[in-house]
Amino acid sequence: MKLTTDTFSTEFLRLAGDFAERKFLLGISGGADSMVLADLCLRLNFRFEIAHINYKLRGEDSEKDEALVRHFAEENGIAHHIYKVSASDGKPRHSVQIWARNLRYDFFFKLLSERNLAAVLTAHHLDDQLETFLINLSRGSGIKGLGGIPAKSDKILRPLLNFTKDEIYDYAEAHGVIFREDLSNFSDDYLRNRVRHDVSPKLKKVFPNFLSGFGESIQHLNSANAFIQREIVKAFSEIFVDGDDENFRLNREKLLGKDEFLSREIIRRLGFSGEEIAKVLSAESGKMLRSRTHEIWITRQEIICRTRSRNKQ
Amino acid sequence: MKLTTDTFSTEFLRLAGDFAERKFLLGISGGADSMVLADLCLRLNFRFEIAHINYKLRGEDSEKDEALVRHFAEENGIAHHIYKVSASDGKPRHSVQIWARNLRYDFFFKLLSERNLAAVLTAHHLDDQLETFLINLSRGSGIKGLGGIPAKSDKILRPLLNFTKDEIYDYAEAHGVIFREDLSNFSDDYLRNRVRHDVSPKLKKVFPNFLSGFGESIQHLNSANAFIQREIVKAFSEIFVDGDDENFRLNREKLLGKDEFLSREIIRRLGFSGEEIAKVLSAESGKMLRSRTHEIWITRQEIICRTRSRNKQ
Numbered sequence: 001m002k003l004t005t006d007t008f009s010t011e012f013l014r015l016a017g018d019f020a021e022r023k024f025l026l027g028i029s030g031g032a033d034s035m036v037l038a039d040l041c042l043r044l045n046f047r048f049e050i051a052h053i054n055y056k057l058r059g060e061d062s063e064k065d066e067a068l069v070r071h072f073a074e075e076n077g078i079a080h081h082i083y084k085v086s087a088s089d090g091k092p093r094h095s096v097q098i099w100a101r102n103l104r105y106d107f108f109f110k111l112l113s114e115r116n117l118a119a120v121l122t123a124h125h126l127d128d129q130l131e132t133f134l135i136n137l138s139r140g141s142g143i144k145g146l147g148g149i150p151a152k153s154d155k156i157l158r159p160l161l162n163f164t165k166d167e168i169y170d171y172a173e174a175h176g177v178i179f180r181e182d183l184s185n186f187s188d189d190y191l192r193n194r195v196r197h198d199v200s201p202k203l204k205k206v207f208p209n210f211l212s213g214f215g216e217s218i219q220h221l222n223s224a225n226a227f228i229q230r231e232i233v234k235a236f237s238e239i240f241v242d243g244d245d246e247n248f249r250l251n252r253e254k255l256l257g258k259d260e261f262l263s264r265e266i267i268r269r270l271g272f273s274g275e276e277i278a279k280v281l282s283a284e285s286g287k288m289l290r291s292r293t294h295e296i297w298i299t300r301q302e303i304i305c306r307t308r309s310r311n312k313q
Numbered sequence: 314m315k316l317t318t319d320t321f322s323t324e325f326l327r328l329a330g331d332f333a334e335r336k337f338l339l340g341i342s343g344g345a346d347s348m349v350l351a352d353l354c355l356r357l358n359f360r361f362e363i364a365h366i367n368y369k370l371r372g373e374d375s376e377k378d379e380a381l382v383r384h385f386a387e388e389n390g391i392a393h394h395i396y397k398v399s400a401s402d403g404k405p406r407h408s409v410q411i412w413a414r415n416l417r418y419d420f421f422f423k424l425l426s427e428r429n430l431a432a433v434l435t436a437h438h439l440d441d442q443l444e445t446f447l448i449n450l451s452r453g454s455g456i457k458g459l460g461g462i463p464a465k466s467d468k469i470l471r472p473l474l475n476f477t478k479d480e481i482y483d484y485a486e487a488h489g490v491i492f493r494e495d496l497s498n499f500s501d502d503y504l505r506n507r508v509r510h511d512v513s514p515k516l517k518k519v520f521p522n523f524l525s526g527f528g529e530s531i532q533h534l535n536s537a538n539a540f541i542q543r544e545i546v547k548a549f550s551e552i553f554v555d556g557d558d559e560n561f562r563l564n565r566e567k568l569l570g571k572d573e574f575l576s577r578e579i580i581r582r583l584g585f586s587g588e589e590i591a592k593v594l595s596a597e598s599g600k601m602l603r604s605r606t607h608e609i610w611i612t613r614q615e616i617i618c619r620t621r622s623r624n625k626q
Contacts, residue, residue: 134516134520135520136530137526137527137530138516138520138522138523138526138527139526139530140525140526140527140528140529140530140533141530141533142530142533142534142537143456143533143534143537146530146534191519191520194519195519198515198518198519199512199515199516199519202511202512202515203447203451203512205511206504206507206508206511206512207447207448207451207504209451210451212453213450213451213452213453214450214451214453215453216453217449217450217452217453217454217455217459220453220454220455220456221455221456221459223574223577224455224456224537224538224541224574225537226574227541227572227574227575228537228540228541230572231544231572259540259543259544261536261537261539261540262540264536
């Protein structure tokens with residue numbers, strides 16, 4: 001689908017719903033994807049502010065990214081918020097990606113509340129979606145993981161998710177959008193980069209229009225997953241006897257009377273997986289079982305559940 | 314998972330259920346996959362007969378495949394059925410694959426009934442599953458298509474489906490299984506061959522243990538899909554007023570009262586897709602709509618459905 005102000009606006013309105021008239025926050029790195037997003041919002045006269053994080057991980061490049069974002073905002077008279085990472089933000093421990101994401105979303109959500117903004121818009125696109133999908137596929141994910149990055153989650157909207165990176169670059173070229181090549185492919189995101197450079201191009205070469213078919217598939221998976229999650233919640237509320245988040249009791253007979261898929265998924269939510277699930281469902285009364293997250297006791301009529309204390313884990 | 318008589322036997326028993334004690338038909342091409350399947354069945358003392366089709370598409374190679382299968386059967390005292398394609402079988406029109414598959418399954422099912430055999434065993438494996446998955450993903454399939462090749466469908470069992478091609482080759486080498494390299498990569502199965510030679514190796518190179526994670530993912534998708542199909546059938550029977558396969562009436566209010574995913578899927582089964590589905594669900598009474606397969610009339614309380622005559626299409 002060609003990326004234009006029209007196609008973007010259609011996608012945006014489909015997602016934004018009640019938010020549409022309010023003011024947004026744009027998370028902007030200075031790369032092509034987010035600068036195109038900013039350009040689109042500007043041309044469509046959206047009301048928005050800009051947030052940028054300078055992670056200070058790439059020396060002069062980090063400063064140039066910040067300068068580009070700052071210049072764009074000032075030139076267009078857009079309120080902007082720059083966060084410079086400092087010693088007090090700690091250092092990445094296991095994964096730079098996770099550390100950076102946490103900093104980013106903490107900053108974004110703090111701004112949402114302080115500035116009374118409706119939601120964050122991010123520039124995730126269909127190529128990002130494919131990379132996430134393949135990584136999750138390789139990890140044995142269920143439909144939940146394969147449904148991929150949601151176009152809307154809580155207060156984050158991703159209106160470019162159905163557009164490809166190529167379509168975004170085409171837009172940038174056609175509209176003279178200024179951006180800096182995204183150099184933030186942090187080294188420990190090795191797997192995603194290999195998917196991006198080795199696997200995705202092969203798929204696109206072998207299948208004509210791979211991304212558009214993939215985009216449809218993932219939308220189907222997403223709506224199937226949303227249905228399944230609604231059914232699980234419904235079934236859970238029907239077998240719930242009483243209790244709170246930490247300690248609760250489930251009606252065992254009703255649980256076993258549910259469609260087997262649902263009863264398995266409910267036990268999965270208690271932290272069990274694989275063959276443990278069948279063991280829980282067929283356990284005799286008197287049995288106590290322990291998962292990563294819960295301890296459960298099987299009685300004749302009930303399953304008594306207790307969340308395991310985090311300290312003990 | 315290493316392929317041994319033990320791991321195979323576990324997979325087989327899980328699938329075969331009530332069939333396990335009966336006699337099977339093995340569809341055998343002479344390639345590594347099916348000769349390994351035959352070797353396993355032999356070592357496990359399964360009761361089986363063998364079916365082979367000589368498509369006569371590859372001259373001397375076709376004859377050598379047939380000779381190999383015949384020799385294996387005779388040496389091991391196994392009843393075998395060889396079908397030689399003749400002029401009366403027609404010629405492939407659009408797709409050699411589809412033509413060959415039709416011939417094959419006609420032959421298999423005729424033998425099942427004539428020889429009173431329990432089911433056909435085929436040698437499909439996890440690499441086949443991945444190829445089918447990626448092809449369907451590129452076509453925008455929903456969860457039904459992405460659930461992939463079923464391990465058990467009607468009277469066909471695929472006990473090697475959770476093993477990889479490498480594991481099958483390892484078994485062949487370890488047990489001295491004699492086979493002929495499968496040259497039957499018919500030319501119009503171009504796409505599958507490109508996936509096999511270009512895409513799959515990349516995925517396996519980038520992701521350690523890709524196939525095992527993929528195998529888990531597809532099992533999750535399969536059970537999610539099976540649940541969804543059960544829910545659709547249940548919902549359909551609840552909104553069904555009366556009629557037969559050709560002409561029937563649905564309760565419109567009950568349809569609209571179902572979870573939106575289910576009502577959409579039911580309309581999809583009437584041959585509508587994409588944006589047509591929403592049109593059907595929001596149509597005013599008096600409206601007539603036509604899909605590829607059905608004509609429907611919307612009344613105040615019902616949707617009256619008629620299968621379109623094939624001649625008219």
